[in-house]
Amino acid sequence: MNQRRRRIYEGKAKILYEGPEPGTVVVHFKDDATAFNAEKKAVIEGKGVLNNRISEFIFERLNDLGLPTHFVKRLNMREQLVREVEIIPLEVIVRNIAAGSMAKRLGIEEGTALPRSIIEFCYKNDELGDPLIAEEHITAFGWASPQEIDDIMAMTIRINDFMSGMFAAIGIKLVDFKIEFGRQYEGDLVRTILADEISPDSCRLWDMKTSEKMDKDRFRRDLGGLVEAYQEVARRLGILNENDQGKPSKPTLVKS
Ligand code: UDP
Numbered sequence: 001m002n003q004r005r006r007r008i009y010e011g012k013a014k015i016l017y018e019g020p021e022p023g024t025v026v027v028h029f030k031d032d033a034t035a036f037n038a039e040k041k042a043v044i045e046g047k048g049v050l051n052n053r054i055s056e057f058i059f060e061r062l063n064d065l066g067l068p069t070h071f072v073k074r075l076n077m078r079e080q081l082v083r084e085v086e087i088i089p090l091e092v093i094v095r096n097i098a099a100g101s102m103a104k105r106l107g108i109e110e111g112t113a114l115p116r117s118i119i120e121f122c123y124k125n126d127e128l129g130d131p132l133i134a135e136e137h138i139t140a141f142g143w144a145s146p147q148e149i150d151d152i153m154a155m156t157i158r159i160n161d162f163m164s165g166m167f168a169a170i171g172i173k174l175v176d177f178k179i180e181f182g183r184q185y186e187g188d189l190v191r192t193i194l195a196d197e198i199s200p201d202s203c204r205l206w207d208m209k210t211s212e213k214m215d216k217d218r219f220r221r222d223l224g225g226l227v228e229a230y231q232e233v234a235r236r237l238g239i240l241n242e243n244d245q246g247k248p249s250k251p252t253l254v255k256s
Pocket of ligand 1: 091093099100101102130176177178201202203204216
């Protein structure tokens, strides 16, 4: 790794470096896993490589649909080149099936299909533990404008429709997921684009037949087998060969 480039930010699961050109950033996916606002931590070898690949796959499909995202290209096993944005301080959560904090908060049994998809907003603030907020808070405190909220809602619905279908086609239920958006400045213009990542770290994915969890709940709930589950997601998406484990391997001699 080139150590001379400037580190812009280090988060829980990713590091951002200055990109090769102005307006670009390099995202490095770490193997670190955190849960419960970083109270629980571990290093899970191979996770970063898998999330980089899975997120690349999904963002590329979304770019193909004409949905604006920050993704430019994958650079290597752990890194991707993205457009620089100013992150809108919201975690946009989409729920198709009750699970996690919503099941708890509203006393709904996990696994109950919701009458329709529900979009929730949390204020992105680790110190406060990303509290659930209403649109009123977003506009009152100026975290995003009404136009930005409209754009975010419209894009979020498209992303959920696309991803639900994509996962259903490979026998996986998209229970819920979290996405983030950013502002891309182009001269006088500002546009809202999808940023961050979409991976089994930020989605709940259940096997349709067995209801087996194929996401970060394996870590949150001490179920084990996280890398194997992420590998299975990647394999079903067609992005891993049977013998490609998604783990960094030592250089091997290739006979000519
Ligand atoms: N999520 C996330 N980052 C967060 C909070 C939630 O990626 O900081 C994802 C989580 O993986 C799940 C969805 O958002 O797919 C809904 O999470 P929930 O509100 O149920 O919170 P949790 O139970 O994970 O605390």
